Amino acid sequence: MPPKTAQKLAPFDVYVRWRPLPDEPGTTSIEKSTAESGDYQSVSISQPASSSSSSRGTRSWSSAASFTRIFEPTDDNKAVFDDVVSQAFPRILAGKTCNFFAYGHTGSGKTHTIVGYDHSDPSQTGLSLAAARALFDKLAQLNESLPPDADRESERLAVGLRMYEVRKKSAFDLLNGRTECHVREGPDGKTHVRGETESLEGGKVRVRPILIKPCFTYDSLLESLEAGLALRATGTSTVHDKSSRTHAVFELEIVNNALINARDAVIERHSELVPHGKHATDVYLAENSKGYIVGPDGKYMLNPDYTIDQARIDAAEATKREYEERLEAAEAHVQQIFASSRHPCLGGKFVFVDLAGSEYYDQKASSSAAASKQTAEERQEGRQINSDLFALKEVIRARSSGQARIPFRSSPLTMVLREHFLGSEGGFSAMILTVSPAAEQYAATMNTVKYGNLVGMAGGEK
Template structure:
């Protein structure tokens, strides 16, 4: 969001999870959070675990809130996500990230595990429920809507994971998708390519599932989250080895149909554009020849049929205009006064478990070669995310979104969140056995928090 100086800001929150029975026997990290009056931000201190070193590590004032083991998902939702709902209802975009080492509670925070009890709903489901409650009271253009009305507001959601620089569409059987940057500078996630009659080629966008009730969204989400890849790491036996990205968007049937029309117009353009290119190449090739020395020169026996080229180009331009008109239709729907909150987005990112190097004197964790390879890629993504947040918060003219696939796919959400809000939840364990990982997470969170000041 923008503050009084026009800069974007991302707030960072810390969540300490409870100890399990085994961890309680081994003891917990001594930590303390204090506020700094001038900034109303928290600074966190944790005691050193190194023998002979009694100096605690203390962060700068970088955290907006510190949530303790006694705080459930309901408290986290009220602190972090609830303030964003009004912005969604104004059509803005809001982003939420869960960062932490494996086993620190990221997935529990974002998704939750007890889907029937409201207190332990993950942030994405709690936000969905509140969003549906708000949408049910909305009236589009001052009129009531029913379940079959094209104006009725619902929530469309997309769910994909990033693993080894590849996106997998979890709503479409984990189909591999391609991450591409278009000529417009935007990042596109493209799914399957269909060959249709007449040479048409339809490139399916990332699947978006339309839901008109909270119960239907919850059922779909829980079912498809089960497809997410997990691995048995040395830190956690069900460690998320991918970044999971869940997008929620306020939609209606008119918006869905308008976007489908864009895909259809693009498919119609493909054979026409190919034909225009082929004709131009064919005519140009006929108009040249090799001379006795092997050099290409004009062919005196053939006159390039410029009229044929121009007619093919005119046809292509006509179909390109059809695509542009379909795209303008989508933009018009999203910007019209009667649309209200149409197009408002919430993006939840459950980042892969952060990997770390242990410091001298701390417990050593052995990793398999596969874990080390995955860890390097995860760290690359997380460092890229930090750099993007730093540049975005500073309003830098060049934000390095292309540093990793993760930041590429999040580009539109950072750009669209200028008038929305963004937040990161750093999940940490108070167990002494995970001191090194916890300290690493707090350091990352403090760097992100201070970069956003």
């Protein structure tokens, strides 16, 4: 089936990708069929009557026409990239954000789809690396077009790589030694993912965000990505010997040295402001604690023996304001770099999310063999993953229906993805359901397709 190149993209497209049937003796296949309705497709699945696996009373199921395309087992990663990801490049080069999610039970091919295992084979390279390679080719053309008077050291475009994983209520920076970062909502209403507080000389306090590594060649990006992958948390589960226990996020942002340096300056100005802000607060509290006493009636009253040193408070506040202005100037400089960039692509971003294995989402029945073998830690992880995936679906539903309140706070995963969703206005988001045709995986496959059907129906007019 050829790509629908003329198709108008929905706000959130959903694709189904069947993996090949495992080459194991006695493996039987799910009975499946596909139907088209306009630009969209539906899928029907049935469990063979001879299958010994339990479907908890459900023998067949059919989706609505909610899928943009259904990939067959013979479609390799390149086919998925050409149909799903390549169409996002005009948006990325216009400075937009495009999000791609891989959802499915463990062993269905999520990591193979997003990252791939053979990085030297173009047909097997994961979507994130294929996007990076193509992005470097396009940036090379833009860099060659820089005029002679350009500051090439500052303006030369590169790909900034961020890699982190979300587990329970924390994020772990895979390019910074798997440093644990905290997911918090700031007073500005934005979600901030930052590491532990560092104490520096002169009373400075620095809290670093997720590290971004600027890469000027594909080989350097591949080297950094492979080093980060080695730190990803996997382990033996009841389902898979290398089960993903986390949601892994891979960001590819178009950056240059001017932008990187400007963002570093914002972090530095923050670190300078903290001690002065704390000093101003301490002075205010100290003066007021001496300036007021508890009167006979138990209420606070002015202390007749002490006069509040307002000049001291004002001096501390003035110093604090000076450093606040420095921070504001640094933040304004970041925006100025975007505004003055020769290319609108600066800040354009690919976001690839390898979601945790959804067998946890399905295994609610303690009577199932796999669920009964789960450890207490696996069950706890399962509840969190279940909550994350449900929250993601509800965020997609709320955004697509134009609700005033989007429930980003429902889980750490959706909090982390908040800025990506909000930054994707004019961009493109898609989910790829990875499913197995093996009859023994029927329940997991059915639940994956059901989830994707709900997302697809919520993601746009079908």
